[in-house]
Amino acid sequence: MNVLTKPALGQPKRKFADLQRASMVRWAIIVALVAVLELTTRTGMISQSLMVPPSVILAELASIVPTEQFGQDAARTLTTILTAFSIGLVLGVPLGVFLWRVPAAGRILEPFIVTGYAMPTLLFYPVLLAVMGLNAGPIIVIAASMSLIPIALTTMVALNAIRPILHKLANSVSASPQQYYLKVLFPAATPLIFPGVKLGFIYAVIGTVAMEFILASQGVGFRAGFYYRELNTADMWAYIAVVIVLSVLVNSVLTWLEKRIRRDML
Known part of the structure; x- marks a missing residue:
């Protein structure tokens, strides 16, 4: 023993x-x-025209972060990311449920969704810019579409992976549709859905910052692109460092949440 x-x-x-x-x-x-x-x-x-010393980047960050301009840029970027991710989550989960609930629709639509996943949605930015104007709207649409697809696909896969015994158990206790989804399906599928949610949030960050860099009037990505075009290498790398720190923090928090969910629900 x-x-x-x-x-x-x-x-x-x-x-x-x-x-x-x-x-x-x-x-x-x-x-x-x-x-x-x-x-x-x-x-x-x-060459310092390409890269500046990390100590210089740190000094630039110390001078940039307290400014009102940085606060406005950070607020714009974070608001856009959270809005795009929220749209992707609200639309992605029901879409995944629909693809699981109607297998024929899943078989028909899945190739189109996967193609959209692989296709660079940034190509549609000029069209959205012409329709919606130079504001956060086109960026939100593109970032939300990038976020929605992995969430929908992982939701469908997670629901398909639920053990049949759970469906029988719900039927045996005459669970209502609300109880069936909220107390059986989603708790069982959450550990597998969350990686898609995590990926959706990461894609929302990537889509937002990338689109701000290309063409925007405000935001962390816009400011990095602005200083790049102005050949201000130190400030450009300072804003790139902000994006790196934001990405690391987001990934750390989401990884911690994923481990917590898996430990609590598996």
Whole structure:
């Protein structure tokens, strides 16, 4: 008995130690990369017209972040991302349910949806710009469409993966349609749906920042593109650093939520 239980008791400790080592290695890679960039840009191995030292980027960030302009740009970008993601979530989940509920529609529409997933929706920006004008509307539409597709597809796949016994259980207790969806289907499918939701949010970020960079009047992506066209390398990299930090934070929060959901529901 003791021989069997000791490894089981030590397994969480080993797992925690492995996670700590992985975290230390990641930080070591980041520190080494920053040090290499600092050295190569300071010594002229990399032209400062292409890349500035990380210490300069940090100094520029310290001067940019407290400004009103940065606050307005950040508010515009975050509002656009959240709006696009909300639209993608509100439309994507019901679309996934429909594709699962009506298998014939799923078989017919799935190739079109997958094609839309692979097709660069940025190509439609000029048309949307002509129709909706130079505002956040075209960016929201494109980012929302990029967010919607992975959410819809993973919702359909997750519902198809539910064990048949759960459907029988719901029928055996005469569950109402509301109870069937809210207490059986969605709780069972959530661990598989959430990766699609996570991907949808990431695509909303990518679509928003990319479209702001190409053509917009405000936003973090717009400001990075503006300084790029002005050949202001230091400020351009400062805003790129903001996008990198935002992406890392979003990915960290969503990864934590995914692990929490899987632990609670699986």
